[in-house]
Amino acid sequence: KNEVEQSPQNLTAQEGEFITINCSYSVGISALHWLQQHPGGGIVSLFMLSSGKKKHGRLIATINIQEKHSSLHITASHPRDSAVYICAVKERGNEKLTFGTGTRLTIIP
């Protein structure tokens, strides 16, 4: 069974700090997703990647397929980045996603 582990579970930082959230998984995958869930509850897809690196504004996602590891970075963090960040992976040949338990990020002004 695929296990998806995220670290840290909780992270509090000052506005402007560089943030890194990590995700490790145990089986071969076809894609990895990073999702954001705001306090209101809605879930939004940030990135889907299968290799290398993607960047969108202040957010950067990287993946190392050999090491079964991905990171989500936030540069110049802002209080509006406060949310739960969720990693999810899609195993090869499988429609379904397996989700991590999320990292709760709080950015203090």
Next chain:
Amino acid sequence: NAGVTQTPKFQVLKTGQSMTLQCAQDMNHNSMYWYRQDPGMGLRLIYYSASEGTTDKGEVPNGYNVSRLNKREFSLRLESAAPSQTSVYFCASNHRVNEQFFGPGTRLTVL
């Protein structure tokens, strides 16, 4: 485009009552999913539908039934609600291997 819509947003049931959660998407996606989210746990798949007319069990299907009424709509039914089904329910959809789009969620409490 409304994306993925869910109704209701909130619901309180008594043990043994039944209800149906509705989900619709207007993005012409083939695949639709129902998840539940519980504190301290990742989203868990209840049922999914890879295309109109097909449904498959996910990780936690017991106590639930689904209907893929047409390409747009995918409903989740609780026939006899139990307190263990208190959760936040999310519907999602996607096209083939692309990103999933999530609905706003339904917060269900079973007393």
